[in-house]
Amino acid sequence: MVHWADYVAEKIIRERGEKDRYVVESGITPSGYVHVGNFRELFTAYIVGHALRDKGYDVRHIHMWDDYDRFRKVPKNVPQEWKEYLGMPVSEVPDPWGCHESYADHFMEKFEEEVEKLDIEVDFLYASELYKSGEYSDEIRRAFENREKIMEILNKYREIAKQPPLPENWWPxxxxxxxxxxxxxxxxxxxxxxxxxxxxxxxxxxxxxxxxxxxxRWRVDWPMRWAHFGVDFEPAGKDHLAAGSSYDTGKDIIREVYGKEPPLTLMYEFVGIKGQKGKMSGSKGNVILLSDLYEVLEPGLVRFIYARHRPNKEIKIDLGLSLLNLYDEFDRVERIYFGVEKGKGDEEELRRTYELSVPRRPERLVAQAPFRFLAVLVQLPHLTEEDIISVLVKQGHIPERLGDEDLDRIRLRIKLAKNWVEKYAPDEVKFTILDSPPKIDVKDDIREAMLEVAEWLEKREEVSVDELNNVLFDVAKKRGISSREWFSTLYKLFIGKERGPRLASFLASLDREFVIRRLRLEG
The missing domain is CATH 2.30.30.300 (class i lysyl-tRNA synthetase like)
Incomplete structure (x- = not known):
């Protein structure tokens, strides 16, 4: 199956004709924090441009900062005294936090720094600079010359929507x-x-x-930009693509006023936060930023979230338990790309998704430290970073011979796993190793089983997870102890909870002498 970005790229070539350079555009008004929902627009434009580049074409990706839009309302996190700046361009409103030249700069600079980490080729343009430099002067005058035609177009759609016509003194x-x-x-x-x-x-x-x-005004500004920059493709949210909305009026205005064809577009669904209704809003403050994702995700996984979803599918960001599944899925797709694992008839699309996700495609499969297991290991206080790497090698999760690229990735994942446990992991995943055995009743048959496991461990210098797993099941089975009761008792002894991480891997990661003493209830 063809990846959706390649499908759109082929459609652009077919409908816009062969060109030396294609132009894709995205744009945002920096009225508040630019969040992961806003990023979907930029990434959708980028990934289609990426697909065009992969077909051998030159592509310019413009991201238009509409920082010449007016300051419309004071967000919750901004002092109410900023009401005095309402109606001014956001590029000229002072920065409430005093660290940037303007309100708009405060949000634009952060987002640009975040995007840079994803190795995305994009040309950031600023509406304030373009207007003030006189770049749009001819197009503005043409809009004045065609004022009646623009009003006619807008009124046509207003009539369909059963809205009153524009007043006679309206100007574009x-x-x-x-x-x-x-x-x-x-x-x-x-x-x-x-x-x-x-x-x-x-x-x-x-x-x-x-x-x-x-x-x-917005409904004239947008088609004017399409004409001025020769835009071939620009995605838009469903609010801009609804019947009679700004894309519909823009199509007519670019044709009848500026004599050019509108760009192809693609509707993308909103990005939300799992468990929260509605879309994110930078002015309301209920947002997740790209920098929040960077605390727990590799850059490739950030891009993967968007590349794997078709634009018309809503994305719900979940930094809780579902994040472990996201890592598992990404690692599986990466193994499929490098031919280490087979897909289920969807290899072609998954390989392409991987190509479009990673900022820089590695030449080989770089060591994949399983994030799910790292979330366990980073909670073991006796393990240093090097100890964690050693455990991963001993338990067969990563190869013995590791290059710099492997070590860099493993160390990054260890850091991300620590962040995740501290900030987002649910309580069911968190645990603390008890300093001494808790005072619980341990049945005689379970005590016998514990002593047998301790004896088995004492005879071994190295412990294999598979062997330990077999021993754990065997000692319980021959005594007729239910797995639930057996495992629950062991978890209580080590972490004071009835459930925990995969037991054999967990115990094999602890100090062997400590495990033996605890199984003997010695402390």
Missing amino acids: AMVYCPEHRKESEIIEWDGKWKVRYKCPEGHEGWVDIRSGNVKL
């Missing part, structure tokens, strides 16, 4: 007052380059379109 742009920098109403246009405006502070004046103080 707004003005930022040169003095107060607040959104101002346009009163008239001189037919050339000058626009008369009325500031909410009460005064009137004239500005030149080329001065950078005139900004197109």
Whole structure:
């Protein structure tokens, strides 16, 4: 089966024709923290561009920061005094935290740093700079020249939606007052380059379109950008692709005003947090950032979350127990890619998913330290990082001979596993090794079984997990002890809980003498 990104890339080539360079675009208004839901738009554009590059084409990926949009509302985490900046461009609102030049910079810089870690080729552009430099001046004037045509287009869709038509004094742009920098109403246009405006502070004046103080409204700005940059593909959320929404009006405006064809698009579903209703909102603060994911996921797994899901499928981010399944799935796909494991008839799509997920494709299968087991090992206080690596080798999880690339990945996963246990692991996964045996009643037959296991361990220098597992089952079976009662007792003795990690692997990871003493109830 063809991966969805390749399917879209082929469609772009077919419908837009052979080109020296294709342009894909994504864009966000930095009105708050740019979260993993916003990232889906950027990654969808990127992965389609990636597919085009893999077919031998040159691709420019533009990510448009709409930092010339107005400051619309004060988020929860921002002082309420920032109400005085409402109506100003977000690029000119002061940073409430005082660490960046503006409110917009505070959020843009963080996201750009996060994206850089994923080795994504993207050209970040800033609407404020483009407007102020006069880059869009000709397109803005053309919108004024075609004001009636634009109103006709917008009113057509407003009528379908049973909305009242635009007022007669509507203009396709707004003005930022040169003095107060607040959104101002346009009163008239001189037919050339000058626009008369009325500031909410009460005064009137004239500005030149080329001065950078005139900004197109969203439904005109979007198709104008498509025309200006020659955009071939831009994904969009379902709110922008609903009937009569900004994509529908944009298609008509780019054709009738700017004389070009609209880009192909693709609807992507929202990204949510498991257990939380609705989509994430940077202004509300209920968000997960890419930097949150980096605390527990390798960069390849971050990309894998998006590459494995078709865009029209909702993604629910779960940093709890499901994260262990995500690592298992990624490692399986990686083994399939390198031919170490067979798929179930879906090898082609899974291999392609892996190619599109990893920032840099390794030449061989790099050692996969199982994250699920690492989450156990990092909780054993006596194990250093080197001890953990030694346990992984002894238990056959990683090869004996390890290169620098292997060690780097293993050490990264150890660090990520520690973070996960500390921040996100549910209580059922967490445990503490008891300093001394708890005061519990141990039946005679179970005590006998424990002594037999201790005796077996005492005779061995090295302990194999499979052998220990067999012994654990055999001593219980020959005494008629149920597995549930037997295992529950052992877990209570070591961690004070009735359940825990896989017992044989867990005991084999502990100091052998300690295990022997505990089985003999000696401390």
